[in-house]
Amino acid sequence: MEAGFDGVEIHAAHGYLLDQFLKDGVNDRANDAYGGSLANRCRLALEVVAAVAGEVGAGRVGVRLSPYTEHMDATDSDPDALGGNMARELGRLGVLYLHAVEPRMVRPYERGETRHSLRPMRDAFGGTFVVAGGYTREDGDRAVAGGYADLVAFGRVFLANPDLPRRFQLGAPLNEYDRKTFYTADPVVGYTDYPFLDDLPK
Structure with a gap:
């Protein structure tokens, strides 16, 4: 908050540390309070959220989850139960929002078919619910009009279109993102070199 931000999103998704504790496919702890049962596997993530909320207020905290994804081999045998x-x-902790990745995005950048839905997670959470994962405008x-979500997050398409809200408003064409520049050390290429609408030739 001292740096001027309005809030904090805790990344508990995509195979990173908190996600590794959540999922039984990678959490093989059997002899302590952070492995084995569903409640134990969720313990660390919830303790982190509670600690951050204690510092900045729950109303300034969001959490990103991806119970259905298999990023970095982080899988779960019952993602519906985990997500719920x-x-x-x-x-119960009263965080500002829950940001969930669509079940169809099982693997990075691959949109597939699935019987799963985020609707039960939305209903269980009861607060502002954000969805992400291969969405078009x-x-x-x-999703919003049908009550499936309150907000929709855009990642790759926003990276390639720094004026994305304006493009959506105008129905303007979108820049295509260049996947091979996503994880490079260059501070410009693939990050700040995509053109704004006003920069395009008329």
Whole structure:
């Protein structure tokens, strides 16, 4: 907050540390309070959220979860139960929002078919619910209009379109993102070199 930010999003998704504790495919701890049962596997993530909320206020904290994804081999045998439990507990903690990755995004950048839905997580959480994962503007409009989500997050398409809200508003064409520049050390290429609408030839 001292740096001028309005809030904090805790990244508990995509195979990173907190996600590794959450998922039974990688959490093989059997002899302590952070492995084995669903409640134990969720313990660390919830303790982190509670600690951050204690510092800045729960109303300034969001959490990103991806119970259905298999990023970095972080899998779970029952992602519905995992997502539902985390959503309920985060609702009890009173965090500002829950940001969940669509079940169809099982692997990075691959949009597939699935029987799973984020609707039970939304219902269990009871607060502001943000969805992400391969959305177009039209998909996002339908998700919000149909009550599936309150907000839709855009990542790759926003990176390639620094004026994305304006493009959506105008129905303007979008820049294509260049995947091979996503994880490079260059501070410009693939990050700040995508053109704004006003920079494009008329």
